[in-house]
Amino acid sequence: MFKKTVFVFIGVLALFFVACGSDEKKDANQSALSSAEDLGLRKTSLQSEDSVILPNAVYESAMPGESELIQRSFENAPPLISHSVDGMLPLSADSNICLTCHDKALAADLNATAMPPTHYFDFVNNKSTGDVVSNARFSCTQCHVVQSDAKPIVGNTFKADFQNETLKNKSNLIDTLNEGIK
Ligand code: HEC
Ligand code: HEC
Incomplete structure (x- = not known):
């Protein structure tokens, strides 16, 4: 009890x-x-876009073929888009103009960087997607961003270390993906 x-x-x-x-x-x-x-950094409602003022920035104007490539932000970072994307966005299921120049079968002829092997691989089912870009990579601007002269709102002193000079301008992620994993 x-x-x-x-x-x-x-x-x-x-x-x-x-x-x-x-x-x-x-x-x-x-x-x-x-x-x-x-x-938020923009100090306005996060629940509405009505009073958002976009930065008064000038976007890159050089057309593809005329722009200068930008050094990778860090090893195997998604490269920044060096050229203008005027008239190319939004991308949609029916229309993705980026592919017409960056597809691995077409890029060399256009002097464009070809999409790397990681973009032709389905990491969920662990198999190649052959000659067709993986669905997970279809929306290019989710990871690759166009450049403007907007001033950063938050300072950053990060400096990247590269294992060799080549990696400052080229990715090799497919070969190093499992680095450090036993
Ligand atoms: C008309 C062809 C063309 C189209 C369309 C195009 N690009 Fe490019 N892109 C190029 C070329 C050529 C370069 C190389 C730089 C130059 O010559 O301007 C390049 C460079 C790049 C780079 C830098 C690559 C590196 O190695 O640093 C990225 C990232 C990129 N483009 C992404 C895109 C995305 C995303 C789209 C779609 C929104 C797109 N491009 C549309 C031709 C094109
Ligand atoms: C989920 C994020 C993501 C998406 C979506 C994506 N990429 Fe990438 N991209 C990366 C990363 C990360 C790298 C560098 C590492 C690597 O090789 O995968 C890269 C590398 C590249 C490179 C440089 C290749 C080299 O040899 O150095 C090109 C060109 C490129 N992507 C184009 C594209 C285009 C065009 C699309 C859309 C069809 C796209 N990417 C979609 C993340 C992405």
């Missing part, structure tokens, strides 16, 4: 603490939400 009472008592105590804990959590969430405007 005594044991049973102690158990019930501990049970009630535990419930009390759980209840208090979740109340505190709720309060924390609420205060974060009421100051949502301060959360």
Whole structure:
């Protein structure tokens, strides 16, 4: 009988603490939400795009074939788009103009960098996608970005180390993907 009472008592105590804990959590969430405007770097509502002012930036204007390649941000980073993408976006399931120049079968003739072997590999099913770009790589601008002269809002002193000079301008991810994994 005594044991049973102690158990019930501990049970009630535990419930009390759980209840208090979740109340505190709720309060924390609420205060974060009421100051949502301060959360982002743009200091405006994160729930609406209506008052977003885009930076007054000038985008790269050199056409493909006329631009200068940019050194990789770090080893095997997605290369930055060196040329203008005027009139090329948005990409859609029916129309992806990037492929017409960067497809591995066409790139050399156009002096464009060919998409690397990682873009023709299905890493989920662990098999090659042959001559067709992997669906996971279809949306190029998800990873490769066009350049502008916008000033960075947050400073950055990162300096990349490269294992050799070639990797400053070329990727080799397919060969080094499992580096460090036993
Ligand atoms: C008309 C052909 C053409 C089209 C279309 C095109 N590119 Fe390019 N791209 C090039 C050429 C050529 C270069 C090499 C630089 C130069 O000559 O301007 C290049 C360079 C690049 C680079 C830099 C590669 C490196 O090795 O550093 C990236 C990334 C890139 N393009 C991505 C894209 C994406 C993404 C699209 C679609 C939004 C696209 N390109 C559309 C021809 C093209
Ligand atoms: C999910 C992110 C992602 C997407 C989507 C993607 N890429 Fe890449 N891309 C990368 C990364 C990371 C690298 C460098 C490492 C490597 O070789 O995979 C790269 C490398 C490249 C290179 C340089 C190849 C070399 O030999 O140095 C080209 C050109 C390129 N991508 C073009 C494209 C084009 C065109 C598309 C769209 C059809 C595209 N990528 C879609 C992440 C992406």
